[in-house]
Amino acid sequence: MSKIADVGHAIAVLQWDKEVYLPKGSATFRSQQIATLSSIAHELFTSDSFSDLLNKLSVDDSLSEEQSRNIALTKRDHEKSTKFTTEFIVKKSQTISTCFQAWLSAREKNDHTIYLAPLTELMKIVREEAEILGYEGHPYDALLDYYEPMLTVEKLEALFTPLKQELKTILHKISSRPQVDNSILHKHYDKDEQWKFGIEVLRNMGYNFDMGRQDIAAHPFTTSFSSQDVRVTTRIDENDLGNMTWSCIHEGGHALYEQGLDPKNYGLPLGKYISLGIHESQSRLWENNVGRSKTYWSHMLITLKEHFPNQLTDVSVQDFYKAINKVAPNLIRTEADELHYHLHVIIRYEIEKELMEKTLEIKDIKSAWNTKYKDYLGVDVPDDNNGFLQDVHWAHGSIGYFPTYSIGSLYAAQFFDEASKEITDLDKQIGNGDNAPLLEWLREHIHKHGQFYDAEDLCKKITGEGLNAKYFIDYVSDKYAEIYGF
């Protein structure tokens, strides 16, 4: 496992370098090198000797509880990856390549028709994949399981139905109130000063720069080469302070999770994050529950003003708090506010589910998309780059990924609610700029366990119940009622 992890982390280094430092003419060999290492990792994981070892260890009753869990989870992944023939893997990978190129062309030419045939082909393979993997309820369940083990359509419906309804209600209330002005975020903010502030934000959260670093990337991401080398990236827009700030806090949240995994479990399930939803819960908790709260900024606005005294003279905490929580419908998921965000996700979820059910065909995606945007968000989609071509996920064959973004926010709200009950004066501590008690709580209850618990079990262990959308709904209802005065 350690050897396989070494190869996997080498791939991560090559990918990180590709995103942050690769010269523009150097991509061809880099892609080849990543492909070679990927095939080596796959060979190691699916080799006969590895299978034999797993089979032997899975009936070994001298193992500790931790060891048994490591073996059981590895066996689960191993069985999944041995279900596919090499031909299937090659076919899928080639179709993804073609589809991704078609997506790039379609975006470049703003012509979605280029993309339809390759995506139809890829969708066929993805459906085949679901059949090979197997499922009990809905074919979509087989795919959801990749990103969020044990998540099903049934569970998602129970979460998304009230969420969608309540969001509509809150948004309706907001729309009837005076709107928020966030122009202070769009003054000119010097790049170098923003960078320095971002570093302070990360330090203040507890990110360890002795075992990590920040660099610039076009699309911010976090990557880990071991829990002792977890790197974040950010981007800076001189006319949008929010872009860098919340990408920094978001990636910082991901990074704190990775830095909190136990290095002695390197390469093992117990040294790895549970699921994308739990990972996202950590980034969202810091980004929103902490990073868009009034208490957080009652401290951090002082620091921010040291970097930008001219731009922020006379701006009160309350003004700033309102500006950073402005709610307005828009076309692009990654630029959405805390409320509309989930409508963007639900639209994608509904389309994916119907594609898997074959009640929707690829050629009808565009109209389904545009209709739902008008219906849920009230916006007209002017062109496909601002419509269904905006995300890369489908072109990568990643069906079932989007829901984890919302799942993350729901877990975040539920965890933060519990943390607020358990940690004495959490609000006051954050207001004093001291995030250590919160980080310690997350480390103790979530990070250090790796995959020892499933997501649902972990949630029950921490909060006394499974994932429940109620916490998120309560959080946003209270918050936006105060901001918009309804």
Added chain:
Amino acid sequence: MSKIADVGHAIAVLQWDKEVYLPKGSATFRSQQIATLSSIAHELFTSDSFSDLLNKLSVDDSLSEEQSRNIALTKRDHEKSTKFTTEFIVKKSQTISTCFQAWLSAREKNDHTIYLAPLTELMKIVREEAEILGYEGHPYDALLDYYEPMLTVEKLEALFTPLKQELKTILHKISSRPQVDNSILHKHYDKDEQWKFGIEVLRNMGYNFDMGRQDIAAHPFTTSFSSQDVRVTTRIDENDLGNMTWSCIHEGGHALYEQGLDPKNYGLPLGKYISLGIHESQSRLWENNVGRSKTYWSHMLITLKEHFPNQLTDVSVQDFYKAINKVAPNLIRTEADELHYHLHVIIRYEIEKELMEKTLEIKDIKSAWNTKYKDYLGVDVPDDNNGFLQDVHWAHGSIGYFPTYSIGSLYAAQFFDEASKEITDLDKQIGNGDNAPLLEWLREHIHKHGQFYDAEDLCKKITGEGLNAKYFIDYVSDKYAEIYGF
């Protein structure tokens, strides 16, 4: 071969990152990841299936001349690497680890005795290695062959004996003349401006930034992840303009060689540099024959003055030229001038040769070193950090590496002499800041061939004779006679 190269280049990326961007607390897993990839590359190269393929191809008479050469050279390396048992490789690698740590401690405590026992142990293994490899003449030949295929003690003696003699003669003449003042190089030179100047230096040489980049490292080096991704590093000392400038030109020379290799031969001997000596010939040619010439600076001093107008007011090309060619004995090889440099190398060569002959024991290295420094350079060694502990090579088990540094300078002088004859007005072109004709000549005669020719054959093909120290001796005799007026 392509697959093995992919793994090898992934290792190079991990090492590059380790030198330039690795957080200080992240070294442990990184070393493990590099070790894992190294063992995978070794397994691939020494596997039975690979051996079978090589054997089959080496008797295939349908191959082209290029293909046969690729097979023959691969077979040579393959036979070398299969001579060692896994036990031997593990033992050597562990001993190197111990010895390297002892070297670090010895340097830290300035106590060479810590280092002696591990180095004695490592030396035993290196001698054993030479026996396993086999040799015709001197046991040292087996090791030289690693770095400079087909180089022998016999050939080195024929090169170093006149070189040593002539260097002593020239240095004696210089010592009787008025000395050069190079204090203009030690004014304060702003780091950012030096960085910008370094980038211009590289561009002016013809280094392709679309397929490469420069970063900062403690010990400047060049690395290649394919001929389409060749990276250089430099360091900047605000009180020593020379440090950055010639490290930049030196690494740029290495990088131009790597960028000039044919990408269609990726992973094959014909897509790889010939030897360390030939590699060093490219860096030295640019660093010294070009980069310390009056013609080069007749153009580049104008550019340099744009960056540092205050520091260099009224400095003429002749003043600058003399300053950058100041000759003075010193203790540290990497800081030596163009003449003393080779005395540093010859001292190491003589000690290594005697160690291999067992006419010198490790415990007597220190006194042999100090005696030779007094004798050849006229300097007293005040402590071992400035003495035989200065280089890492021996602690890494690299015996036979040092001579390639001098071999590089000798090849450089011989190649540059030929280029000057073949290229019309080379001197004038360099004086005009146009290095393209020189680079094109190097590409055509050296870079593009990879290992199609052996070093010696390449030299004969280009210059009509094998490596001859005469060209270097003539070059430095003329140059320093003019500078010092003898």
